[in-house]
Amino acid sequence: MADKKIVSIEDRIPQLKQARKKKANRRFIFYLTLIISLILIIVYMQSPLSHVKSVEVTNNEAVNEENIIDLADINKDQSFWNISADDLTERITEHPEIEHAEVKRSWYNTFVISVQEFTRVAYQRDGDYFYPVLQNGDRLNEVQLDHPREDAPLLHGFEEEPLKELAEQLALIPQSVSLLISEIYWEPEEHNSEQIRLFTTDGQEVIGAISNFSSKMEAYPSIASQLNDDIEGVLHLDVGAYFVPYDNEDLDELDEVEELDYDEEV
Template sequence: MAEKKVVSIEDRIPQLKQLRKKKANRRFITYLTLILLLILVIVYLQSPLSHIYSVNVENNRVVDTEEIIELSELSRDQSFWSIDQEAVVEKIENHQEISDVTVNRSWYNQVTISVEEYSRVGYVKSSNLFKPILENGKVLDDTELKVPKGDAPVLYGFSEQEPLTRLTQQLAELDSAVVQLISEIYWEPEDTNKDQIRMFTTDGHEVIASIHNFKDKMKLYPSIAQQVTSDMEGILYIDVGAYFQPYNSNDEVELEASEEE
């Protein structure tokens, strides 16, 4: 049987000392690193580097970027880490044209504000000025235009809020190309149909429709209007079925209604 090699304690002492020295060095480096990191964090927090460097606004089409930043009350002398995101969101959502807000931090000193706006779906005339209407039926009383933009129709005669709200919600769901075919909409309720509206289109047609099925019928309008030739003068009905009635006549011309692909 082979003899075991015996190492005396005197021979092992230098190795133990070297191991203890390495452990002590590693511990010292760890503590030093932590202290340096702590100092860097304190210096960063106390310096302008921890302040907001930039505020970026995304997805706004109507509301001005500077107005959104002003509503947020964020400033470049404010600490990046003191931002109350929920409070910022609440402040910006107070704007009547903004429906949703998201606030995100990026890098170490940048803030990004992403907004969703209510669509402007129409204009109402008031004292020779025009006020935009949002998709939720809200009229922007503090925004007055001398001439309405061509992006939405002008609405007349809506003396009640409820039919106006229902119509604007449906306008918001229509394809923009179809909406731009409508120049004017008049609310003309009758005893038999409180939802009746009269429209004038950019392609020269007078149209009778109803609010309750307005969105579905207007999707079919382009294909219906193509069947009315330039020499046909009268009213296009799309409230029940689809037909054309010439002026000063009770005759009705049935039209086919199909949604174009």
């Protein structure tokens, strides 16, 4: 019986051999690329190229940029990718004036810090200095001002709890109305433990209550427009809205002003 010659499948199908060779080459190129990429990443992470290049701060008003960057305490000799954005956020929000902070990475090796500050709603005098009061009722004792700024009213006589309540109310008032208030005094009485007295930049004296202060003051511009500029007195906004002249002899001249139009839903 004649010997049978065994022929390999590669010899019978040359195309299969070529395909396997191409597949092996592609696999080699893939692994080589992967290894080179890993080497480049390691070199990049260990080199100054990966270090933090810059830090940007946005949306800050009261707290200056340098202060926020100092709070973040970013080490520019450290790899950009080894710094935790959550850790930066936690450090930044330790500042009493910063309510929220968001830290994002940006090209090239840049941290962008966006902050949301508590609003300064008032100032309070203590000794020779004036201190900002935030919307949450906290007073910034570390911020000493020789003079109060004109962006919020000056408070007198407020203790801790009414100060917090008033601050929350002031935060609800539109800025256009808040800028009309120059000073606010806490004057609790037996029949009204929440009574406050305030003076406005347009010369009005107003009596109100802390609990409904924001809703009443929101309507102040329309109410004040009904007053007679020639008659001085006190505008009451604690219950409803009515005007009491300093000189009671003027009462006859206030027939159309005594009952002031006021929308309780405002």
